[in-house]
Amino acid sequence: MFDPILQQILAIARDAWAFMAGLLIVVALLGGLYYVLQGTAGAAFGASRMTSMAIIGVVGLVIIVLFAFLFLPQIGEMLKSFQPAAPF
């Protein structure tokens, strides 16, 4: 009875997932570009702290994106395996 509704919700959720994954890539690329600019500017000025902060920022951004694309689907698979039958 509820299956057609669930299918509709899941279709919307899949679209939303694809949209947010795309948006995450765009934000990460823009952020990466910003950090590269910051790093090169810091290197040109001789601002070693600015450069190192930019390198740390890029590494952090890469870790966040990897977390989203590798860890979250695994969490989803784990939760799917935990999905309980009705306890009544």
Next chain:
Amino acid sequence: MNEASSLLLTFLREAWMALAGALLAFVLLAGIAQVLRVSAAGVLGANLWVWESVSALLSVMLIGLFAFLGIPQIGSALQSSLPNAPGCGPISELGTFASALIGGLAALRMLKAAFLSALSASIGGSSSFAHALIECAEAIFGMLLASLAIPLAAWFLGTC
């Protein structure tokens, strides 16, 4: 009475499965939304926003784990704590029907509370985990009350 009970319980079971599937989808959506927020806040240098998002991400995962591991256990524990209706005839049947229905509704209500919490977190609101816990406590209290009320009603109406 048995047919009505099995029909209603089938309806509630289907609702449970649909709600569990939707909860899983919204937990994952909330997760990616919070990761997006973390990355945007990290780029902007908004430290507070980053920590808010990290804590929201953790709370959403916690809600999902609680919904999938804790609520069925609470539901089955409470279901087993409800006494079998004493007596015979329609009173007994009514008691069994009521206890099955109360258990199903309470479990579904707890899952609904967890679902609303995950939904709230997925659209950027605060993840009201406390609200889910309050709903669970209310359901437990209601079932405990029902476990007292069923024998009392049977005694009042007369047992054989």
